[in-house]
Amino acid sequence: MSQPDRLKGLKSAARKIARARRIKHISALELVAQSLGYPHWHALTVAEKKGWEPSPAELATADALATVANPLISIDTAPEQAVGAESFRGKIEGHPYTVSTETDDVFMWGRGWQIMLPEAPSAPPQISVTDRRIKANSILEEPFRTAALAIAEQWRRRVHARIASDWPRRSTVPDGAGRAEHPLFSGVSDTWFCMHCDRSFTGRQMAENLFHCPHCRASPLDIHPSRWWDPN
Numbered sequence: 666m667s668q669p670d671r672l673k674g675l676k677s678a679a680r681k682i683a684r685a686r687r688i689k690h691i692s693a694l695e696l697v698a699q700s701l702g703y704p705h706w707h708a709l710t711v712a713e714k715k716g717w718e719p720s721p722a723e724l725a726t727a728d729a730l731a732t733v734a735n736p737l738i739s740i741d742t743a744p745e746q747a748v749g750a751e752s753f754r755g756k757i758e759g760h761p762y763t764v765s766t767e768t769d770d771v772f773m774w775g776r777g778w779q780i781m782l783p784e785a786p787s788a789p790p791q792i793s794v795t796d797r798r799i800k801a802n803s804i805l806e807e808p809f810r811t812a813a814l815a816i817a818e819q820w821r822r823r824v825h826a827r828i829a830s831d832w833p834r835r836s837t838v839p840d841g842a843g844r845a846e847h848p849l850f851s852g853v854s855d856t857w858f859c860m861h862c863d864r865s866f867t868g869r870q871m872a873e874n875l876f877h878c879p880h881c882r883a884s885p886l887d888i889h890p891s892r893w894w895d896p897n
Contacts, residue, residue: 671718678727685735685826687837697727737827757812760803769824773817778804782821785877837872845872854890861887
């Protein structure tokens with residue numbers, strides 16, 4: 666059996682990891698190799714040339730890495746089905762909380778408080794008190810608030826992984842010249858313009874912020890490769 670055939674499953678898992686985590690394919694291959702006990706991908710391929718091939722259990726280990734990188738799977742899968750409804754509920758210091766995702770924004774709430782994390786990676790959290798009748802509101806305590814924000818941010822990273830897996834690869838990982846591809850429209854460029862605030866940004870900046878404006882956080886619908894709206 667040829668090397669591509671023997672390692673096909675591992676490479677497939679690495680591609681999924683690379684897309685979800687927005688890293689280079691070789692970096693994902695290294696992660697897969699290390700999960701199987703090899704120091705790097707090269708060592709794994711040397712072993713393959715000597716007759717080693719991944720067992721079903723090792724293929725399952727690589728697939729599990731891909732699932733961890735993108736637990737929400739795809740936009741066509743309801744999050745509750747992907748990770749289980751119980752994953753959206755928990756307790757911090759004995760206080761129950763619930764998490765939901767709506768149009769790729771993350772909402773987290775408990776008794777008398779709510780956190781909203783917008784889809785844009787650079788957007789700060791919006792923390793609000795929803796019931797001022799509660800005197801000892803847990804969200805006002807820094808340790809609790811820090812723990813809650815960490816959980817909400819973890820969910821936002823999961824949303825980002827799902828988005829990155831659905832988008833063209835170059836939309837999240839620019840090429841060597843810094844050119845990124847718009848995820849919704851045709852166009853590849855190393856410079857992008859925001860129709861909302863009329864500022865310009867590099868392809869790398871746009872890829873890092875999932876094509877939301879790094880300044881005003883406008884959506885990808887407002888991002889274009891030229892200032893076509895400017896008559897000058």
